[in-house]
Amino acid sequence: MMSRRALQLTAAVGLLAVLGTPAGAGTRDIARDTLPANDGWAAYGSGTTGGAAADDAHVYTVTDRAGLVRALDGGSDTPKIIKIAGTVDANTDDDGDRLDCADYATGGYSLKKYLAAYDPRTWGSAKPSGPQEEARQASAARQAERVVLPVGSNTTIVGLGSKAVLKGAGLEVNNADNVIIRNLELRDAYDCFPVWQPNSGGLGDWKTAYDTLWLRGATxxxxxxxxASDKGHPxxxxxxxxxxxxxxxxxxxxxxxxxxxxxVSWSRFADHDKAMLIGNSDSATGDRGKLRVTLHHNEFESVVQRAPRVRFGQVHLYNNRYVVPEDAHDHRYxxxxSTESxxxxxxxxxxxxxxxxAADLVKSWNGTALHTSGNVFNGYxxxxxxxxxxxNSGSERDLTADVGWVPTLHTKIDSAATADREVARGAGAGRIP
Incomplete structure (x- = not known):
């Protein structure tokens, strides 16, 4: 009989034979693409080239978590190109076997015991502490060791074909520069061990650990x-x-x-509550002059809020498409x-x-300005x-139109109607022309 690793390698060879050239890319190797000139804030200064300078020894095709971890090299700054083929599941062991929440649980943790220990009717409003919270933290650390994947500087991660998926992972670009992530479905960064926060939002709330993609100190x-979506576990x-x-x-x-x-361009964010946060704290005054972000030709579908929510940053939001489904009962904005945005x-x-x-589309917290033009609401x-x-003048301060800056780095800005049609056809993984 063939070993598990031999079977995986055989499957990978067959998969690559089927995938061939990335969909719609002709003979062009999209893994060597760099950000075009003037395409948003990432084109500023030296621009963004990712791993385009990688030598052949640092071009990888990966089909499982173990291969992806080796290619990421602990978030090293060595120029590298990582091509993802098929579905890579972060919740797997080194042999490729699937791990579920029970496999991570340790220290006697169980959800039933956790709920009994910290029921607000008996525990009160104090922060959870004691054996079950300690066991939850230890269990969460075991999962984080598997699913949090660091991305270093000078890296390109690209999906092959039209069905490349990274499942269950929290990709983190932490204090890294010059990174490209393209043509990839990021799915279901699922936290097995949420923590109860009694004082959050007044009524308490559950706090989870992983973003499908987190840029922290990244440039x-x-x-x-x-x-990007919660597909699998809504x-x-x-x-x-x-x-x-x-x-x-x-x-x-x-x-x-x-x-x-x-x-952030030509991407799709779907079926989620808090989609995109730009700036994490009103007190993070060190973010002044940073958080410069361009969002164009993206689709936000079935998103409850944060599309995006912005603090401090200069954010250019143009030619995007927003779709709230007919049965939506929880859309917030x-x-x-937010502060100084x-x-x-x-x-x-x-x-x-x-x-x-239309008034439900914008929400402000300590914000003072918003420039809007050329937008359409159900075609009008x-x-x-x-x-x-x-x-909202009764509950929120009036916003002025003077945001203090004018974009100079952007692609052609089409009418909202034209962009609407193009984004519906072209946004998301597997649709690079």
């Missing part, structure tokens, strides 16, 4: 034709404990801790205007059901700024 990053199907939904997912893409010069929202298209008003022109001020 010159291009994210393109990526699809939070809405999770039970309710202590009167709150037992969340298993954090953000789809968070850009925090002084990250800067980021372009799309564009979040400077958002320019231009020529975006919003599709929403009849029970959602809409002035998001005027509507926000008219409907």
């Amino acid at each position: 010159h990053v291009w994210i393109d034709h990526v699809t 939070d809405e199907e999770e039970p309710t404990y202590f009167g709150r939904n037992y969340l298993r997912h954090d953000g789809l893409l968070d850009i925090t801790n002084g990250s800067d010069l980021i372009t 799309s564009i979040g205007v 400077g958002i320019r929202a231009e020529n975006n298209a919003f599709h929403v059901p009849g029970h959602i008003e 022109p809409v002035d998001l700024l005027t509507i926000h001020n008219a409907y």
